[in-house]
Structure formats: structure tokens, C-alpha cells
Amino acid sequence: MPLIEVSIARGRTPGQLRALIDELHRAAEISVGAVPENTTVVIREIEHEHWSRGNQTIAERNAAAQEAAPTIDSSAHTAAEPRSL
16 A cells, blocks of 8 residues: 655646656556555645755745846847837
């Protein structure tokens, strides 16, 4: 009677979570001969503000990555466009 517990950062679609559940059930059946009716899977979705590695939350890491990403200067594109008066 396997009990499989997974903690995962929030943000997956219901379809992705369902696929994960399906694959975990299959892995238990194949690897240890578990009977599907006796296999339990629990998925805990963790908010990005509540998950930290290296003293930085996922939310903080995502915000830092956005700040570091190059920005597109929209004024360069509009300068070449003809203006109507």
C-alpha cells in the first residue's frame, strides 16, 4: 500500500497534475508491483512565497530574474514609424 507524497510549486495546470498522478501510479505498479486500488498519491502545491532554497523564495528568485531580463526599448521602434499630422 504505497503512499506517495509530492510537494510541488504552485503553477501547474490540472492536466499536468493529473498526468503526474498517473505517472506516479504507474511507477508504483511497475517498480514494486503495487495494486492501483491500494496506491495513494498526495500532491501538495506550495505557494512561491512559501518555498525557499538558499534563503531565497521562488517568488524572490522570479522577481530578480525579471529585473535582470533585458528590456525592449519601444521608443526605438516608434521613431522610424511615419507620423500623421
